[in-house]
Amino acid sequence: MDLKRNSCQDLNTQLAVYREFHNTNAEAAVLRQMAMEHCPIQKRG
Numbered sequence: 001m002d003l004k005r006n007s008c009q010d011l012n013t014q015l016a017v018y019r020e021f022h023n024t025n026a027e028a029a030v031l032r033q034m035a036m037e038h039c040p041i042q043k044r045g
Contacts, residue, residue, distance in 0.1 A: 004037065007037060007039070008034070008037060008040070011030055011033055011034050011037070011039055012034075012039070012041065012042045015027060015031065015034070018030060
């Protein structure tokens, strides 16, 4: 379970970076990967 949590955390970090730089293609790819792994999206403020 820790491996899945680490994977989800890494994906959330990637998502935050791509959103920051407005890279919509990469953001969409990360969201698809997160959906396949059933990762929750973390809100960053």
